[in-house]
Amino acid sequence: MSNDHQLLIHNASQLLTLAGGPQRGNNLGNLGIIPGGAVAVQGETIIDVGPGEHLLEKYKGFNTFDAQGHVVMPGFVDPHTHLVWAGDRAAEFEMRLKGKTYMEILQAGGGILSTVDATRAASMDDLLHQTRQRSQNAFYHGTTTAEVKTGYGLTFETELKQLQAILTLDREGPLELVPTFLAAHAVPPEFRGRTDAYVELICYQMLPDLHTWWKERKVDRPLPFVDVFCEKGAFNLAQSRLILQTAHQLGFPTKIHADEFENLGGASLAAELGSTSADHLVKTPSQDIQALAHTDTVAVSLPATPFGLGEEEYTPSRAILEAGGLLALATDTNPGTAWCESMQFILALACRKMRLTPAQAIAAATINAAAAINRHQQVGSIEKGKQADLLILNVNNFRHLGYRFGTNLVSIVVKRGSIFPVN
Ligand code: NIG
Ligand code: FE
Numbered sequence: 001m002s003n004d005h006q007l008l009i010h011n012a013s014q015l016l017t018l019a020g021g022p023q024r025g026n027n028l029g030n031l032g033i034i035p036g037g038a039v040a041v042q043g044e045t046i047i048d049v050g051p052g053e054h055l056l057e058k059y060k061g062f063n064t065f066d067a068q069g070h071v072v073m074p075g076f077v078d079p080h081t082h083l084v085w086a087g088d089r090a091a092e093f094e095m096r097l098k099g100k101t102y103m104e105i106l107q108a109g110g111g112i113l114s115t116v117d118a119t120r121a122a123s124m125d126d127l128l129h130q131t132r133q134r135s136q137n138a139f140y141h142g143t144t145t146a147e148v149k150t151g152y153g154l155t156f157e158t159e160l161k162q163l164q165a166i167l168t169l170d171r172e173g174p175l176e177l178v179p180t181f182l183a184a185h186a187v188p189p190e191f192r193g194r195t196d197a198y199v200e201l202i203c204y205q206m207l208p209d210l211h212t213w214w215k216e217r218k219v220d221r222p223l224p225f226v227d228v229f230c231e232k233g234a235f236n237l238a239q240s241r242l243i244l245q246t247a248h249q250l251g252f253p254t255k256i257h258a259d260e261f262e263n264l265g266g267a268s269l270a271a272e273l274g275s276t277s278a279d280h281l282v283k284t285p286s287q288d289i290q291a292l293a294h295t296d297t298v299a300v301s302l303p304a305t306p307f308g309l310g311e312e313e314y315t316p317s318r319a320i321l322e323a324g325g326l327l328a329l330a331t332d333t334n335p336g337t338a339w340c341e342s343m344q345f346i347l348a349l350a351c352r353k354m355r356l357t358p359a360q361a362i363a364a365a366t367i368n369a370a371a372a373i374n375r376h377q378q379v380g381s382i383e384k385g386k387q388a389d390l391l392i393l394n395v396n397n398f399r400h401l402g403y404r405f406g407t408n409l410v411s412i413v414v415k416r417g418s419i420f421p422v423n
Contacts, residue, residue, distance in 0.1 A: 005417060007388075008062040010038035010052045012072035013396035017049055018363060018381035022371040025293070025324035029359035031398065032381075039072065041388040044416035049382055065419070067392050071400075075144025075389040075413065076343035076365050077380050079372035080255075080279050080300050080330035083138070083148045083177075084131045084162045084169075087118030089335045102309060102337065103233050103261060112152070112186040115335050119152035119162065127165050132172075134333065137341040139175040140422050142410040144389040147178045147330075147373045149227055151185030156206050159183050160213065163224070174415040176389075178373050180225035180255060181210055184235050184243050199239045203246040211250045222374070225276065227255040230266035237264045244273050253374060259283040260305065271295045277372040279330070281315045282306060286323075289316065293323035298372035301364075302332035303349035304340040317354040328368040329361060348405035358402035388417040 015037025023030055038055040040048040040062060048055060056064070092105055092114070105111045119127065138146055150162035163179055170177035183202050191198035207226065214223060226247035230240040234257075244254045253276045258266025260280040267288040270278035278292060279300040292299055301315035320327050329346050332338040340346070347361040356364065370380025379387050392412035393400070400409055413420040 005043055006059070006062040007041040007065060007417060008038060008055060008059045009041070009065045009067055009072060009390070009392070009414070010056055011069060012037045012052070012067045013069045014071050014398055015039065015049070015382065016071065016073035016362065016398055017383060018074055018367045019383045022298075022326055022368050022376055023363050024326050025321050028321055028327060028363050028368070029357055031359050031362060037072065039382055039388070039390065041414075041417045044388055046382060046384055046386050046388050048384060069396055070411070071393040071395055071398050072382075073362065073391050073393070073398065074366045074380055074382050075391055075415065076142045077369035077373065077375070078138065078143045078146040078330050078333075078343055079277065079298075079328055079369045080302060080332050081146050081148050082151060082332070082334035083134050083146065084127065084150070084165045085115050085119050085152045085335050086122035086127055086130055087115060087335065089114060092336065096309070106186065106233060109189065111336055113189060115152045116154055116186070116188065120158050124161065124165065127161070128168060131165060131169060134341050135169055135175045135177070138331075138333070139413060139415075139420070140410070141342040141344055141408055142391045142413060143175065143341070143343050144413065144415050145176040145178065145370070145373075145375060145379050147180055147225070149180040149182040149185070151182030151227075154183060154186065154188035156183075156209055159206070167219070174413070174418065174420060176415070178225075178375065180227045181252075182227040182229070184228035184240070186229065186234055195235065195239065199235065199242060202243055207246055207250055207252070211252070223252050225255050225373070226252040227257065229257040230264055230269070231257065231260055232262050232264065237266065237269060240266060241269055241273075244269070244275060248273060255279060259288070263288070267292050267299075270297050276374050277328070280305065281320070282313050284316060286319065289319050289323050289325065293320065293325035296326065298326045298328050298368060300328045300330050300372050301350065301354065302330050302338065303353050304338035304346055305332050307349055307353070308338040308340070314353040317350070317356060326368055326371060327364050328372040329364040330369065330372070342408075344401060344409060345405055347402045351402040356402075358399045361402050362398060388414055390414045
């Protein structure tokens with residue numbers, strides 16, 4: 001498709017623009033609906049948004065695309081995934097059903113570490129092949145941009161292998177991938193009992209080397225995020241602080257896995273340091289919620305994780321909104337806790353388990369999710385100047401998202417102005 005390709009998508013029952021930037025606290029859920037709306041696209045970019053009659057008149061020479069009275073909305077942004085891995089952990093799923101906990105399995109050298117073994121051993125072709133299938137699943141369920149973490153290599157070389165896989169699949173498209181360096185995902189077997197030594201390796205070798213590697217390759221995009229699994233059995237608060245502070249000193253934006261199983265204070269740390277997001281937030285007490293809510297650090301809830309673990313406790317989302325926080329939703333796609341590529345299923349969970357309305361869940365999965373990866377100027381809403389990343393659903397009322405689950409309600413994905421029909 002040439003760069004000056006001109007497209008007018010019209011006849012939406014509801015055009016959900018999500019215009020106006022990230023939505024804080026109880027302002028969450030403002031969909032900016034234009035009934036009978038239309039979107040004008042030039043090349044990869046949205047050039048106009050408004051009522052259908054008006055735009056049909058104004059853009060007469062454009063190719064038209066009839067949304068046939070269905071909902072048109074921004075593509076989902078998935079701001080927390082571990083999409084690049086090899087193998088599976090189906091046997092561990094059964095062990096957990098029989099009573100073993102996630103952390104017990106990790107302590108015994110399984111869990112994340114078994115995926116590390118498989119991912120280290122996989123050839124690049126195999127890693128790309130396995131990941132491509134998941135990336136396509138995500139895309140055809142409506143995700144147009146996804147953050148992806150490394151963290152199944154745990155040596156510089158193997159972490160870079162994952163990072164290269166992310167960059168390769170991003171170039172391939174159509175799903176756009178935003179990379180995160182997560183060497184601090186688990187303590188590798190070679191460093192068992194010597195967590196501080198591994199943290200030093202990350203801070204004083206891996207992060208500077210990553211910075212050099214990135215700059216030498218002249219990757220034409222922002223530096224990757226740096227993330228840490230702040231949890232008992234992984235990295236404690238002091239170790240997490242050292243990693244995130246070192247990352248900031250080198251210019252990397254940061255994220256944190258906090259309060260998935262126990263509260264160590266990771267959310268407050270993220271707020272204090274100005275991390276872009278704090279993710280999981282299940283065991284988060286009100287003082288940490290307050291600390292977060294007063295900053296621009298986005299609280300990313302991952303409801304497929306407690307669901308996948310068969311647990312009953314979810315992110316205290318209503319308390320986060322009451323406190324005025326920025327709330328986003330993500331899948332956490334990973335082989336251990338949440339092999340789920342569908343943001344639509346996340347919305348359904350968020351409505352039931354966290355009492356979000358469909359409108360709140362949609363905003364948390366689009367414009368706020370974009371803010372959680374610092375891409376809210378480019379994606380997450382249908383506004384003039386933004387990337388033409390949007391969805392045409394096969395329903396005429398946005399509330400079917402959240403209400404229905406288990407089937408795909410997306411019929412067309414538009415990524416950077418190119419049209420991808422869902423089968
Ligand atoms: O976000 N908790 C740490 N990381 C992932 C799980 C990764 C895995 O089990 O492979 C998470 O839940
Ligand atoms: Fe995660």
